[in-house]
Amino acid sequence: MNHWDNLNRYVERGYAGISIWNWHTLPGYIDQRYIDYARANASIGINGTVLTNVNANAMILTKPYLEKVAALADVFRPYGIKVYLTASQQERAERRYKQLIEKGMSDTLESLLRDIRERDARDAGRATAPLAAAPDAVILDTTGMTIAAAIQFVLDRYGAVWPGTTSKH
Numbered sequence: 078m079n080h081w082d083n084l085n086r087y088v089e090r091g092y093a094g095i096s097i098w099n100w101h102t103l104p105g106y107i108d109q110r111y112i113d114y115a116r117a118n119a120s121i122g123i124n125g126t127v128l129t130n131v132n133a134n135a136m137i138l139t140k141p142y143l144e145k146v147a148a149l150a151d152v153f154r155p156y157g158i159k160v161y162l163t164a165s166q167q168e169r170a171e172r173r174y175k176q177l178i179e180k181g182m183s184d185t186l187e188s189l190l191r192d193i194r195e196r197d198a199r200d201a202g203r204a205t206a207p208l209a210a211a212p213d214a215v216i217l218d219t220t221g222m223t224i225a226a227a228i229q230f231v232l233d234r235y236g237a238v239w240p241g242t243t244s245k246h
Contacts, residue, residue, distance in 0.1 A: 086135055108171040111152045119156035140197030163210075166193045 086096045098112060136142055164172070170190040177184050202210035210216055215234060219227045 084142070098149070100142070100145055103145035107148060107152060111149060115153045115156050118153075163216065164219050165218075165220040166190060166197065169193050 084100055088094060088096055099108060170186055170193050173189050174186050217227060217230055
C-alpha cells in the first residue's frame with residue numbers, strides 16, 4: 078500500500094486529506110488505528126506499506142524517524158502477508174493522465190510516461206533500498222485490471238472474502 082504522506086501529516090497533492098501517521102506521537106504512542114490499518118490490509122492480503130511519498134523528506138532517514146518507522150513496522154510485522162503491486166509504465170502514465178484530467182489539470186501522456194520511466198530507473202538503481210519486490214512477494218501486475226479485479230485477485234489468492242459477505246464472490 079503506497080502513501081503519498083509527508084512528514085508534516087499532509088498528503089502529497091492533497092489527494093486524501095490528513096495522513097493517518099501521527100509522526101509527533103511515535104514511537105511512544107501507537108494509535109489503535111495503526112493496528113486497525115494493519116488488520117484491514119492483511120484481511121485482503123496486503124501487508125506491505127510505503128509510509129511516505131516518493132519525494133520523501135530526507136529527515137525520514139534520521140535516527141528519530143527511523144525509530145518511528147520501526148515502531149510502525151512492529152505493528153505491521155505480525156500480519157505477515159506480502160504483496161507487491163505494479164503496473165506497466167504505460168498503464169501508470171495513463172492512470173495519472175486520467176487523474177489530472179479529472180482534476181482539471183493538464184500534462185501530456187508522453188511527459189508523464191517519460192517522468193515515470195526516469196523515476197523507475199532512479200528508484201530501482203539507488204544504492205540504498207532500491208525499488209524491488211521482496212523475494213517471496215506475490216507479484217500482482219494490475220495492467221489492464223480494474224480496482225475490483227485487483228482486489229478479487231488478492232481475495233482469491235488468500236482465501237479471503239469481501240467485507241460483509243460470507244462468500245468469495
